[in-house]
Amino acid sequence: MQLETYISDLLYRYDCVIVPQFGAFLTHRVSAKLNETTHSFYPPKKTLSFNEQLQTNDGLLANYIAEVEKVPYLVAVEKIAKQVKSIKSYLIESETIELNNIGDLILNKEGNINFEPSNHINYLTDAFGLSPFKTAQVTREVYKETVEAVEKVIPIAITPEKRKSRPYLKYAAIGLIFLTAGGFVASNYYGKQVDTHNQIAQEEANEQLDAKVQEATFVINSPLPAATLQVEKKIGNYHIVAGAFRVEANSDKKVQQLKDKGFKARKIGMNRYGLHEVVYSSHTDRIEALNALRAIKSTQNRDAWLLVKALD
Numbered sequence: 542m543q544l545e546t547y548i549s550d551l552l553y554r555y556d557c558v559i560v561p562q563f564g565a566f567l568t569h570r571v572s573a574k575l576n577e578t579t580h581s582f583y584p585p586k587k588t589l590s591f592n593e594q595l596q597t598n599d600g601l602l603a604n605y606i607a608e609v610e611k612v613p614y615l616v617a618v619e620k621i622a623k624q625v626k627s628i629k630s631y632l633i634e635s636e637t638i639e640l641n642n643i644g645d646l647i648l649n650k651e652g653n654i655n656f657e658p659s660n661h662i663n664y665l666t667d668a669f670g671l672s673p674f675k676t677a678q679v680t681r682e683v684y685k686e687t688v689e690a691v692e693k694v695i696p697i698a699i700t701p702e703k704r705k706s707r708p709y710l711k712y713a714a715i716g717l718i719f720l721t722a723g724g725f726v727a728s729n730y731y732g733k734q735v736d737t738h739n740q741i742a743q744e745e746a747n748e749q750l751d752a753k754v755q756e757a758t759f760v761i762n763s764p765l766p767a768a769t770l771q772v773e774k775k776i777g778n779y780h781i782v783a784g785a786f787r788v789e790a791n792s793d794k795k796v797q798q799l800k801d802k803g804f805k806a807r808k809i810g811m812n813r814y815g816l817h818e819v820v821y822s823s824h825t826d827r828i829e830a831l832n833a834l835r836a837i838k839s840t841q842n843r844d845a846w847l848l849v850k851a852l853d
Contacts, residue, residue: 547602548560565595606621789817799819
């Protein structure tokens with residue numbers, strides 16, 4: 542099993558992919574940038590990092606492997622564990638682990654894992670098709686020198702004598718100022734008149750509408766009963782699974798037990814193996830779901846896991 546292939550697939554869609562009992566690969570969005578030295582433009586991208594502290598299984602990677610390879614969830618968990626054990630053995634032998642399209646892992650002197658991300662792939666789907674490019678330097682100073690040379694040959698200036706010989710320009714400017722001010726005042730006056738007209742018309746329309754509504758109220762003899770529409774609030778795609786049962790009655794019993802303990806438990810249907818799945822709760826936010834999962838695993842059920850699934 543090529544574990545890095547599955548991790549790479551998930552990094553396009555998620556910001557955090559946890560490898561149980563090993564660590565988590567995290568992505569962070571970086572804006573487009575310009576290298577002023579090389580005059581190169583770089584598109585926005587996701588930078589990749591590794592956190593050895595995040596090792597709790599959130600079910601994301603195992604569920605994806607189970608879905609792709611058509612195997613049970615527990616089988617996928619076992620495959621991940623074997624792969625992690627193999628990787629750790631190579632790291633202990635001071636070997637570098639090369640994960641294709643992700644980066645290199647190596648054990649430092651302190652016994653911690655150092656990660657060097659791969660830079661030839663961009664996991665930001667918004668930047669698909671964009672690639673770095675280099676442009677020629679803009680030579681503004683050269684053009685400036687050319688313009689200054691032209692100005693020396695053909696000087697352009699307005700002397701006081703020339704300004705005195707054209708007094709009509711001064712009066713034209715004053716007239717333009719008065720016209721602009723007058724137009725502004727007239728525009729404001731016209732705008733206020735329009736607003737007043739609209740307000741009066743709106744009030745008259747409202748009075749006519751109220752009269753018609755009152756008239757219609759007296760004409761209706763047998764009004765229809767009021768209808769109440771209940772819209773179910775979206776509960777999210779992150780579900781903390783408590784168990785799956787072959788017999789539906791057992792799943793109903795489990796739901797009631799969890800509700801008695803204060804959980805928002807419910808059934809979310811049958812999985813592809815024909816088992817009725819029961820969840821502690823469902824969440825719209827992934828971080829919130831992970832925090833709830835950790836609390837449940839530490840206090841209620843160590844075998845609880847996170848299912849990422851959009852319900853119909």
